[in-house]
Amino acid sequence: MNKVKIIAEIGPNHNGKVSLAKKLILSAKKSGADYVKFQTFITEDVITSNLKKANYQIKNTKSNETQFEMLKKLQLSFDQFKEIKKFCDKNKVKFLSTAFDLKSLSFINSLKPDYIKIPSGEINNLPLITAIAKLKKKTIVSTGMCSMKEVINTLNILNKNGLKRNKITLLHCNSEYPTPLKDVNLNVLLTYKNFFKIDVGYSDHTISQKVPIAAVALGSSIIEKHFTLNNNFNGPDHKMSFNPINFSTMVKNIRETEIILGQDKKIVTSSEIKNRKIVRRSIVAIKKIVVGEKFTRNNIGVKRPGYGKSPLEYFKVIGKLSKKNYKKDDLI
Numbered sequence: 001m002n003k004v005k006i007i008a009e010i011g012p013n014h015n016g017k018v019s020l021a022k023k024l025i026l027s028a029k030k031s032g033a034d035y036v037k038f039q040t041f042i043t044e045d046v047i048t049s050n051l052k053k054a055n056y057q058i059k060n061t062k063s064n065e066t067q068f069e070m071l072k073k074l075q076l077s078f079d080q081f082k083e084i085k086k087f088c089d090k091n092k093v094k095f096l097s098t099a100f101d102l103k104s105l106s107f108i109n110s111l112k113p114d115y116i117k118i119p120s121g122e123i124n125n126l127p128l129i130t131a132i133a134k135l136k137k138k139t140i141v142s143t144g145m146c147s148m149k150e151v152i153n154t155l156n157i158l159n160k161n162g163l164k165r166n167k168i169t170l171l172h173c174n175s176e177y178p179t180p181l182k183d184v185n186l187n188v189l190l191t192y193k194n195f196f197k198i199d200v201g202y203s204d205h206t207i208s209q210k211v212p213i214a215a216v217a218l219g220s221s222i223i224e225k226h227f228t229l230n231n232n233f234n235g236p237d238h239k240m241s242f243n244p245i246n247f248s249t250m251v252k253n254i255r256e257t258e259i260i261l262g263q264d265k266k267i268v269t270s271s272e273i274k275n276r277k278i279v280r281r282s283i284v285a286i287k288k289i290v291v292g293e294k295f296t297r298n299n300i301g302v303k304r305p306g307y308g309k310s311p312l313e314y315f316k317v318i319g320k321l322s323k324k325n326y327k328k329d330d331l332i
Contacts (some may be wrong), residue, residue, distance in 0.1 A: 004216055004254055007034035007096065008227035008247065009203075012074040013237050013326055021076075022087050028227050029093045031244045032251030036093055037117070037224070038109050040081060041100035042070045056177040057236040070236065078107050085111050109135055120144030120175050120203075123154055139168050142203055142221065144175030148191075155196065165198055169222055172215075173203040176235040184211055189218040205240060212250055216257045223254060282308030283317055285326035293322050300332060306332060311326035 008028035014021035021038070028036045051067045056058045061070065081097065088095040098117045099105035105128065109116065116132050117140040123129075129297060132139060140160070145153050151170070158168065172188045186233075201222030202215035212223050226241035242250060268276070286301040291301070295317050302311040307319070308331030317332065326332065 002221065004220065004258060005034045005201075005222045006032065006251055006254060007035045007037050007222065007224040008039050009224050010227055010316065011037070011039050011237050012036070012071075013226070013228045013235060013241060014076070014232070014235055014289055015233065016076065017044050017301075018076070018080050018083060020229075021084050024227065024229060025084070025088055025093050026091060027229055027244050028247070029091065031227070031247040032255075033227070033247070034094060034306065035114075036088065036227075038076070038081070038084065038095075038097040040078075040104040040291070041075060042103055043068060045101040047071065052297075054177075056240075060236050060239045061172060061234060074235075081107070081111070099128075102128060103115055104192065105131055109137070114138060115140050115169075118154070120146065123150055126157065129157050131156065131193060132159050133158040133163040136162055136164075137167070139163060140171055140201065141168060142171040142173045144173035144203070151192075155198075165196070169199040169201050170196060171201045171222065171224065172220075173202050174205060177205050178207045179205040179238070181199050181206060181208060181211070184209070186214050186218055189215065193219055209246070209250060209253060213253050213257050214240075216254050217261065223250075225250060233273045269328050277306045279304065279309050280306030282306055283311055283314055283332040284308065285328055285330045285332060287328055289322050289326040290324055295320050295322060295332070303329070 010021065010024045010028070014024060045139045047068055049066070049068045053067045053070060057067065057070065064095065086093045094114060096113050096115055097108050098115065098119050099319065100122065115138045116135060118129060118132060120142040123143070123146055137247050141154060155168070159165065170192050172192065174183050176183065189200050192198060198220050200219055201224065202212065202220045203224040204212050204215070212225065215223060225247065226237050227247055228238045228241035228243055231238055231241065231243055281302040281304050283300055284303045285299060287299050290301050297318065300317065302314060
């Protein structure tokens with residue numbers, strides 16, 4: 001299988017500070033991430049001024065501010081993102097960012113990222129989805145909060161506007177923070193693969209180490225996980241993010257899972273082939289046999305090792321005459 005791409009979702013965990021963003025980038029790289037991903041938006045173009053925060057955001061920030069006020073503090077400028085992208089390039093870390101509005105999309109596309117992402121909350125944003133499709137770049141589509149009908153509709157919109165299926169990775173996701181294990185529903189990955197014949201991945205919002213492993217075992221080519229330096233930092237996403245220790249463990253588990261999964265062909269591996277002759281059986285004499293004596297069930301059997309005639313020929317040997325003398329346990 002191809003190597004799973006692991007995305008450290010930094011999102012707003014930079015807390016509006018480029019200096020913290022840079023520390024997150026270096027730590028994510030050290031923790032084994034293939035990509036770091038941010039969120040690029042113009043607050044005024046994304047939400048209304050009086051929108052309340054989600055329950056998890058209120059709980060994690062312990063503030064009565066509006067979502068507009070919260071995001072405005074977390075918004076980074078395009079110039080700041082240029083600085084972050086330059087920092088990523090210098091430190092050989094692959095940069096991604098989710099654009100939440102058309103101006104941000106145009107800007108992010110100018111930075112030439114490997115992927116463009118459609119986040120779960122924008123799945124009904126027809127102007128944004130259409131603009132993304134027309135870029136004809138590799139695209140990640142996150143499907144949190146989506147019905148199957150909405151997933152089908154989104155893919156149809158992308159296809160009709162020029163984005164081919166082979167450029168799309170469909171990301172299974174649950175948009176509760178953190179996600180209860182009972183709502184993970186990883187078998188949806190198999191549904192996506194079998195129904196759409198498309199690459200799949202998983203965006204994880206649980207606090208479990210087991211879920212990303214299972215997602216890889218079910219065929220995910222991308223794993224996305226929120227990343228923080230400290231779960232006690234103030235901000236909406238820090239509590240449900242993986243810190244460097246947890247993220248490193250996740251990466252190690254995923255890489256071991258890739259090794260465990262191996263290839264889809266049934267082969268005799270190099271590690272086991274040396275044992276085949278020892279544990280398989282051969283046709284042997286179970287008592288003394290003399291020249292000219294007929295082989296019968298009473299004088300031949302099958303025992304280890306497997307260096308002699310295969311037991312698959314046992315019934316062909318029965319009834320034939322021996323051409324030599326055999327002692328007990330001699331290979332026939």
